[in-house]
Amino acid sequence: MDTNVISAEIIAMEEAALTRWGNGDPSGFLEISAPDIVYFDPYIPRRIDGLGALSEYYETIRGQIHIDRFELLNPNVQVTGDMAVLTFNYTSYKDNQPTRWNCTEVYRRTDGRWQIVQTHWSYTEVYKYQMNA
């Protein structure tokens, strides 16, 4: 399959999951994540391993995230065989306040279906944010 077609499919999957995420629904991501997914975000003490553990984590925040809009910026997809590495910058807005993120999603194709096997979210220029323990 053409790399451009794969790139477009993967970016569309990510945007659809992000839209649900911004309405408090983490299932958009869970439904396209593989059993062996590994996961990082800025709030967890160590990598989360596996869809079971990630589901437990996401259930604790279901319904709590509400953003007004988001921008998925400059997406890049590196395709090699049955793996594709999607990277982008991302800005979410709530009450016109932007929060800026770096994101890496690795997708793997199994039986023709793309699933996320690695997710990594982090703050862009983190030193500009006020962090409170």
Next chain:
Amino acid sequence: MDTNVISAEIIAMEEAALTRWGNGDPSGFLEISAPDIVYFDPYIPRRIDGLGALSEYYETIRGQIHIDRFELLNPNVQVTGDMAVLTFNYTSYKDNQPTRWNCTEVYRRTDGRWQIVQTHWSYTEVYKYQMNA
């Protein structure tokens, strides 16, 4: 090739590059990075694209990083064909002060040689750190 053999090779490459990094030498990473590498860390305003841009960035910090020791914790490698996703937690120590990181490295094999195509570094439990703009 056996997945365990690939995993061991990739973890050894990463450890060797990290050892040089901790002595102020970014070339350990540059020498194993692919031309199309994409890169995130907490300090840059957007993703860095390409080995040329990453080299320029790393030259600005050459000789400035000195850590006493580091721990590469719980490395995991997901291999699919010619791509391998290495994730780990990492703690560096300087004057007994730990700094804790999340890391994702995606390696790609070209002509039998593994190279990094995606690097993403971020702070673990970032809210525990005092950030100053």
